[in-house]
């Protein structure tokens with residue numbers, strides 16, 4: 001007499017174990033017990049979840065580390081390689097053809113896997129600044145972040161920006177210093193740089209044993225032990241590891257006297273000269289714990305994962321315009337942080353990535369799409385794994401579920417089976433580049449408009465229309481690469497080669513219809529995707545001049 005859903009199954013068993021027939025039980029106490037048990041289950045599921053984003057400057061190795069975490073989590077058997085040759089297995093997270101051709105991440109992806117009783121939701125993000133809108137929004141869905149540094153380069157420009165966004169969002173940050181298998185900078189110098197440039201105390205939890213060709217493994221502070229690794233071909237399998245004592249003679253023989261002396265001196269300095277790690281200070285974003293390793297050879301990945309699951313915070317409350325929503329609130333709620341069209345050739349559809357914020361999600365449940373007020377039955381939820389998807393029956397706070405988007409969901413939308421709410425401070429970017437786009441073959445206008453609508457909904461570029469009614473749309477982007485991705489995907493996914501003519505506008509300001517009518521000097525009037533009026537300007541000077549001549553104008557840098 002088990003219900004197919006695990007929670008109810010346990011209740012049925014409980015009721016019969018208590019020796020009473022279901023009919024004989026008074027309805028209310030049973031419901032109260034059921035509710036209590038469901039909430040206890042929910043609290044347990046929340047406590048074992050870790051939802052985190054991997055961030056860094058381009059090329060530091062985020063996708064490679066993602067792949068290795070999946071390998072150690074048992075979610076994949078063989079790690080692909082970003083640089084893999086054609087026809088070899090590719091990484092799970094860089095699934096888009098364009099990503100594989102260029103070896104860079106263009107779009108963020110969500111991957112879920114289990115590790116030692118924890119359920120991890122890993123969000124790989126693109127490092128390139130042209131895609132930072134996607135990265136910033138993905139950070140809305142994360143409870144903490146892993147920041148990668150290239151050991152040869154230290155803190156780079158884009159890392160600084162992303163670190164600032166994490167700070168703003170209140171995300172605790174773990175640091176992974178990568179590429180130790182290459183000649184890199186001195187580890188102490190790197191820690192100093194983190195502290196000076198980012199203004200956060202860096203406390204190493206592991207320490208590299210030598211570097212470059214001679215990188216042999218890491219010293220783990222928690223167990224005061226060395227973990228010595230062996231390389232595997234192409235880093236495709238887990239690296240065999242042996243634990244050893246710092247002072248063992250075999251270790252000295254293996255490393256050589258000089259390197260061993262250096263390691264002893266380093267460890268002495270770390271243990272006696274640096275502050276002890278304090279998890280509360282990490283959660284309060286005053287401290288970043290630092291791990292050293294090499295994602296490509298798998299060195300240090302397991303130590304990292306073992307410690308990360310107990311360090312990183314479980315899902316926290318969601319900040320909304322009407323206050324906080326706790327993950328253990330008794331109703332399902334979530335928000336869309338991303339929309340992606342045509343993820344697989346087999347399913348030419350649009351998927352909304354929803355981060356569950358509170359309550360349990362069950363397949364087939366109904367919830368209100370807050371912006372439209374429509375009640376939706378959520379019948380086909382998916383678990384996403386890069387490009388792959390499987391239907392799921394339930395999900396909990398911290399999880400990312402994919403909902404097939406029948407044109408309803410837009411980025412930033414909320415869904416709730418309880419009270420309606422809106423997210424506070426959802427990141428919105430004003431584009432700084434504009435271009436006009438048209439199909440190379442005018443007879444393909446219908447397919448062109450379909451692609452325009454779907455890729456616009458996804459946010460590949462922002463779409464503006466001429467207020468005058470002229471038919472050529474204007475694309476807005478934060479960076480040039482967005483136009484290239486748009487053009488590539490129009491051709492690959494909608495079969496419409498297009499011509500993109502870059503225009504001279506670099507600024508957009510939103511304004512009321514009255515102000516638009518009175519605009520005298522500069523400002524090319526357009527409508528954004530939601531039909532709001534905006535004006536395009538060539539530069540800041542044009543805006544300043546307009547405001548000087550018409551001080552009554554109200555020009556907004558982000559949509560109202």
Ligand SMILES: Nc1nc2c(ncn2[C@@H]2O[C@H](COP(=O)(O)OP(=O)(O)OP(=O)(O)O)[C@@H](O)[C@H]2O)c(=O)[nH]1
Pocket residue numbers: 056057058059060061062063064065082083103104105106125126127128178179180181182293294295296297
């Ligand atoms: N030597 C060495 N190379 C690495 C390591 N990790 C990654 N790489 C290489 O660095 C390059 C970039 O790696 P990715 O994982 O794509 O970097 P990414 O940070 O995801 O890049 P974007 O997503 O485009 O920002 C690839 O050629 C990797 O093989 C490492 O530990 N050691």
Ligand SMILES: [Mg+2]
Pocket residue numbers: 062063064094104105124125126127
């Ligand atoms: Mg990547």
